[in-house]
Amino acid sequence: MLEIKDLTASINNRDILKGLNITIKPGELHAIMGPNGSGKSTLANVLSGKDGYKISGLMKYEGNDLKKMSIDERAQKGIFLAFQYPTEIPGVNTSNFLRTSLNKVKKAKGEKEIDSLSFLRILKNRSSELGIDEKILSRQLNVGFSGGEKKKNEILQMKILEPNFIILDETDSGLDIDALKIVANGVNSYRDKKKSFLVITHYQRLLDYIKPDFVHVLSDGKIVKSGCMELAQELEREGYNKVRS
Amino acid sequence: MKNQQINHDQDYKYGFTTDIENIKAPKGLSEKTIKFISNIKKEPKWMLDWRLKAFNRLKVSKEPDWQKPKFPKIDYQDLYYYSAPKSMKDKPKSLDEVDPKLIETYNKLGIPLNEQKKLSGVAVDAVFDSVSVATTFKDELTKKGIIFCPISEAIQKHPDLVKKYLGSVIPISDHYFATLNSAVFTDGSFVYIPPNTRCPMELSTYFRINASETGQFERTLIIADKGSYVSYLEGCTAPMRDENQLHAANVELIALDDAEIKYSTVQNWYPGDKNGVGGIYNFVTKRGACRGKNSKISWTQVETGSAITWKYPSCILQGDNSVGEFYSIAITNNHQKADTGTKMIHLGKNTKSKIISKGISAGKADNTYRGLVDIGRKASNSRNYTQCDSLLMGNSCGAHTVPYIKNKNSSSTIEHEATTSKINEDQLFYCNQRGLNQEEAVSLIVNGFCKDVLQQLPMEFAVEAQKLVSISLEGSVG
Numbered sequence: 055m056l057e058i059k060d061l062t063a064s065i066n067n068r069d070i071l072k073g074l075n076i077t078i079k080p081g082e083l084h085a086i087m088g089p090n091g092s093g094k095s096t097l098a099n100v101l102s103g104k105d106g107y108k109i110s111g112l113m114k115y116e117g118n119d120l121k122k123m124s125i126d127e128r129a130q131k132g133i134f135l136a137f138q139y140p141t142e143i144p145g146v147n148t149s150n151f152l153r154t155s156l157n158k159v160k161k162a163k164g165e166k167e168i169d170s171l172s173f174l175r176i177l178k179n180r181s182s183e184l185g186i187d188e189k190i191l192s193r194q195l196n197v198g199f200s201g202g203e204k205k206k207n208e209i210l211q212m213k214i215l216e217p218n219f220i221i222l223d224e225t226d227s228g229l230d231i232d233a234l235k236i237v238a239n240g241v242n243s244y245r246d247k248k249k250s251f252l253v254i255t256h257y258q259r260l261l262d263y264i265k266p267d268f269v270h271v272l273s274d275g276k277i278v279k280s281g282c283m284e285l286a287q288e289l290e291r292e293g294y295n296k297v298r299s
Numbered sequence: 300m301k302n303q304q305i306n307h308d309q310d311y312k313y314g315f316t317t318d319i320e321n322i323k324a325p326k327g328l329s330e331k332t333i334k335f336i337s338n339i340k341k342e343p344k345w346m347l348d349w350r351l352k353a354f355n356r357l358k359v360s361k362e363p364d365w366q367k368p369k370f371p372k373i374d375y376q377d378l379y380y381y382s383a384p385k386s387m388k389d390k391p392k393s394l395d396e397v398d399p400k401l402i403e404t405y406n407k408l409g410i411p412l413n414e415q416k417k418l419s420g421v422a423v424d425a426v427f428d429s430v431s432v433a434t435t436f437k438d439e440l441t442k443k444g445i446i447f448c449p450i451s452e453a454i455q456k457h458p459d460l461v462k463k464y465l466g467s468v469i470p471i472s473d474h475y476f477a478t479l480n481s482a483v484f485t486d487g488s489f490v491y492i493p494p495n496t497r498c499p500m501e502l503s504t505y506f507r508i509n510a511s512e513t514g515q516f517e518r519t520l521i522i523a524d525k526g527s528y529v530s531y532l533e534g535c536t537a538p539m540r541d542e543n544q545l546h547a548a549n550v551e552l553i554a555l556d557d558a559e560i561k562y563s564t565v566q567n568w569y570p571g572d573k574n575g576v577g578g579i580y581n582f583v584t585k586r587g588a589c590r591g592k593n594s595k596i597s598w599t600q601v602e603t604g605s606a607i608t609w610k611y612p613s614c615i616l617q618g619d620n621s622v623g624e625f626y627s628i629a630i631t632n633n634h635q636k637a638d639t640g641t642k643m644i645h646l647g648k649n650t651k652s653k654i655i656s657k658g659i660s661a662g663k664a665d666n667t668y669r670g671l672v673d674i675g676r677k678a679s680n681s682r683n684y685t686q687c688d689s690l691l692m693g694n695s696c697g698a699h700t701v702p703y704i705k706n707k708n709s710s711s712t713i714e715h716e717a718t719t720s721k722i723n724e725d726q727l728f729y730c731n732q733r734g735l736n737q738e739e740a741v742s743l744i745v746n747g748f749c750k751d752v753l754q755q756l757p758m759e760f761a762v763e764a765q766k767l768v769s770i771s772l773e774g775s776v777g
Contacts, residue, residue, distance in 0.1 A: 102732050105724075125731035135732050141725040145747025151733070154743070158734035194747070211733065 055080045055219060055250045056101075061111035062275075063093075063100045070096040072275035073111070078219075083251040085261055087286060088272035089294045094254045095138060097272070098223040101252070102135040103128050115219065130162030134217035136208040138224040143195040148207070149177055151195050152214055159215050180213045184240050201228035209240040220244075222253045226260035238263030258290040324381035330354065333482055336381050340451045340485075343458060353471040353481035362475045367667045367699065368607045368636035370580060373545060378514045380483045439500075444493040447502050450518050453489035460491055464522055468551040468588045468615070477584045480549040484518035487548070492527035492558070501757055503532040514545040521551070523558035525591060530561040532760055543571075543606060548583045556591030556618065561599070563756050564612075565764050568604035575634025575663075578606025585612035586642075589621035589650075597624040598641065599755045601764045603771040606635060611669065613642035616650035616678070623652040626752040628764075630771045631664030631696070640670035640701075645678040645711070654685040657749050660696035661772055667699040672713055674706045681711040689719040690748050692741075692772065742769035 056078040063071040070093045078084050088094050100107055103125035113120035120128065143151070157167045168176075181188060184206050196204055205225055212220055222241070226234055241264050245251070253264060261269070261283065269286045271279040273294065279285065324335045333354055337347040362373075440447050446457060454461050471481040488504045504519070523529055546568065552560050562585075571578025581604070587596035598612040608631075614623025625641035643652035652672065660666040672683045689698035700717050722744060730740035746753065746765055753761050753768075 104728055124736070125728065126734050126736045129732050129734040137729065137732075139725075141723070141729045143726050143729070143744060143747055145750035146743055151743070154739075155733035155735065158739075162734070215733070 055082075055116060056252075057112065057114040059112040061100070061109070061113060063096055063107045063109050065096075065107050070107075070275055071100065074272075074276060076270065076277060078250045078252065080218075080250055081245075081247040082267045083245065083253060083264065084268045084270060085253045085255060085266035085286065086270050086272050086277075087255060087258075087289055090256075092272045093275045094272055095223055098135055098138075098221045098252075098254055101221060102133060126158070127162075129217075130159055132159075132216075132218035134212050134215060134220045136205075136212060136220065136222045136225050138227065140196050140199075140204045140208055142197045142199075144197055146195045148193055148195045149174075149191040152177065152191075152211060155211070156214055176214060181210055183213075183243070184210055185236050186210055202230065202233035205229055205237055206233065206240075209237050213240065213244055218249055220249065220251050222251065222255075224254055224256065226255055226257065234260065235263060258286045261286050323379055326379055327376040328378070328380065328479075328483070332380050336483060336485060339381065340454070342451075342454055345458075345462065346454050349466070349471070350482050353478050356472050357475070357478045357482055360472075360475045360478050366609055366638045367669075368609065368638055368665065370543070370607055373580075375479075378545065380514060380516065381485055440498075443496055443499065445496065445498055446489065446491040448489055450484075450487045450489040450520060453520075457489070457491070460522065461489070461520070464551065464553055465518075465520055466551075468553060468586045469549050469584055473584065476547045476582045477549055480516045480518060480547050480584070483514075484516045484549065487517035487519040487550075488521070488531075489519070490521040490529060490531060492523045492529045494524045495526040496524075497527065498529040501530050501532055503534070514547065517546075517548040519548070519550040520553075521560055521562070522553045523555065523560045523594075525555045526557045527555075528559045528561075530757060531563070532757060533562070533564045534567070534760075543578060543580055545580045545582065546605075548585075550583070550585040550612075552585075552587030552596055554587065554589050554591060554594035554596050554621075557593045558591060559595040559597075560587065561597045562587070562612070563760060564598075564600040564602070565756075565760060565767065566600065566602045566604050566608070567767060570604045570633070570635050571606040573633050575606070578635070579604065581605035581608045581610065583610040585610060586615065587613065587623070588615045589618050589623060589647075591621070592618040592647070593620045594618050595622040595624075597622075597626070597755070599626040599752065600628070600639075601752070601756070601767065602627070602629040602637060602639060603767050605637075608635075608637040608639055610639050611641050611671075613644070614652065615644045615646065616652065616681075617646045618650075619647040620649045621647055622650070625652075625654045625656070625670075626755045627656045627668075628659070628749045628752045628768065629657070629666055629668075630659045630768060631661070631666045632771055633662040633664060635662075635664045637665070638667040638669055640668045642671040643673070643683055644671075645674040645681045645683070648677065648679050648681070650678055650681045652681075652683045654683070654687075655751050656685075656687045657752055658687070658689045658698055658700075659692070659745060659748070659772070660689065660698050661692035663695045665697040665699075667701060669701040669703075671703040672705070672715075673703075674708050674711045674713065676707045678708050679710045681708065683713045685713070685715045687715075687717040688748065689717075690745065691719065691721045738769070738773055741772055745769070745772060 058074060058076045061071055061074040086094055100109060109121060153173050160167060181191060186206050190199060190203055225237060229237060266283060269281055270277045324332050333350050337350060469477050471478055490502060492498055521531060552562060554560050568579035568581055589596050596614050600612060602608050612625060616623050623643050629637045629639050631637050640656060641654055654670060656668045658666040658668055668687045674681050687700045691698055698719055702715055704713055706713055726744050727740050730743055746768055749768060753764060756764055
């Protein structure tokens with residue numbers, strides 16, 4: 055699904071990723087943990103194609119060279135980033151935005167656009183699964199949403215757009231325990247043999263609910279250690295410094 | 300080109316040009332030109348006298364020069380003041396010669412090809428038949444006592460109303476361009492809504508400039524009698540040319556007791572090319588008088604075209620409890636310039652005004668909001684709320700907010716909020732990550748930014764305006 059070799063990324067002449075390697079197969083869930091400034095969010099940005107980075111190395115997604123694809127092409131091909139800080143877009147209705155987005159994805163797949171009634175039905179089902187108050191769907195996108203509502207809205211978008219490769223960028227940050235469980239359930243119910251995940255997090259807490267197949271420690275732009283769930287527990291116990299050394 | 304004299308242009312209605320081909324007044328601004336116009340329109344003597352009075356005033360009047368966009372001196376003697384498009388024979392311009400961008404734009408707007416040909420002066424079709432609501436629904440409107448006709452027709456058929464109200468909101472001595480318009484205006488709409496009548500449909504006029512080297516001087520007069528309501532729409536387009544053309548319109552609105560006028564504009568004059576060559580000078584005076592108690596005038600404008608837009612649709616709140624509103628979107632791209640806003644003059648007690656202005660600037664364009672809120676001594680318990688938001692796209696454009704605030708009554712309040720922001724990278728990234736390309740993302744964000752104003756437009760117009768907003772900004776980011 056995703057193959058990354060010797061990936062480097064710099065911004066404003068500052069090196070952030072310094073030769074990162076990771077391979078993610080269909081159906082796998084990989085967790086990336088690491089201290090502040092280790093390059094976790096940069097990895098999410100680079101994978102989704104955000105401008106401003108100087109990049110070298112190999113990034114292959116389903117056989118395609120990611121570097122040659124624009125942000126929207128990647129999104130249409132099934133790469134989804136659940137943002138750490140979902141941005142507010144005033145004046146844009148949440149459910150209209152979602153429908154526009156879904157139709158872009160459908161069009162890229164060569165499918166027919168969805169009519170508004172069918173869309174509303176899907177939207178209703180998916181949002182009730184996530185305990186999202188339907189009222190927020192008629193509000194402006196992310197404007198005045200609580201932290202929990204924003205994150206749930208990201209997961210809702212994931213479930214509606216049906217991507218194959220999902221990056222969760224610190225989706226657990228700012229969530230209370232109830233919201234965390236709902237978000238985790240949302241992710242778990244979406245996992246299957248074809249979908250792959252890259253879960254970026256500071257804490258083991260999220261991984262108690264979303265069981266990873268692999269855990270990687272990112273430090274200073276490189277993966278310094280890889281393992282299973284035990285590694286996350288070790289990190290929680292010992293701290294990053296110990297593991298790094 | 301022949302100057303063929305036709306005695307009476309009976310069939311002339313704005314939007315239609317079929318029967319007035321080849322008519323042209325002698326070049327230049329003179330008494331002779333004014334008499335020509337008055338004569339060709341078979342005007343009564345009082346109208347000609349009124350025009351000549353304005354012309355005399357013009358001789359001692361000077362162009363204002365306080366505005367932000369500067370422009371080369373206009374040679375008023377080098378213009379035609381009355382003209383119709385030349386015939387196809389005289390103007391062998393094929394569709395291939397038309398800027399493909401214009402074609403593309405109109406295709407995107409869903410205007411059919413024959414309409415498009417007409418817009419660019421290639422062919423004259425009867426397509427505007429359907430646009431001329433004045434003709435289409437005349438019977439239905441007449442039954443209700445509503446008058447909706449070209450102002451030239453009103454001068455002949457309803458002289459008492461015209462005499463009473465013309466120039467009563469914008470006096471002929473008001474300022475240079477208003478005076479010029481009073482002297483040489485050619486056509487425009489006249490609307491009269493009788494007491495206690497709700498106009499059953501939107502009234503709409505579609506203005507366009509056809510001929511070259513010609514100024515357009517339209518005049519519109521709308522009177523809403525006691526307890527009446529009317530919603531009026533105005534649309535504008537012009538063919539592309541490498542010359543600058545002057546459009547100096549006067550629009551006067553009068554609302555009597557308990558009456559309401561809603562006036563919407565979607566202005567899409569030719570803005571000039573990418574390098575700022577050509578385009579319309581849109582120097583327009585629009586003013587409404589809330590003359591009666593509890594009256595209301597609401598201006599909504601979407602200004603996307605013109606090389607220079609210079610206008611301040613205003614409200615004079617004379618009647619007690621009267622309400623004035625101004626909702627504006629002004630978009631400037633490439634080398635376009637806009638200096639636009641409103642004046643809210645509070646004279647009566649308990650008068651309210653609301654100003655929502657959204658300025659968007661891209662390319663090398665410059666966008667100024669200029670507005671006056673003036674609360675008079677007797678206007679007790681009056682209120683104004685102003686919100687001006689500017690959005691910048693790129694690093695070479697400008698946005699300016701110039702509010703003038705005068706409050707002479709201690710029981711009245713004025714609120715002013717202003718923001719300036721750049722189009723947000725994070726917002727673009729977010730939209731892109733959800734599968735929207737750059738232009739779709741910009742369009743979505745900008746339309747969101749303009750939403751408060753767009754939702755003031757009547758339905759049919761809102762959709763078109765939304766598309767226009769997107770198209771005006773294409774290629775401005777990324």
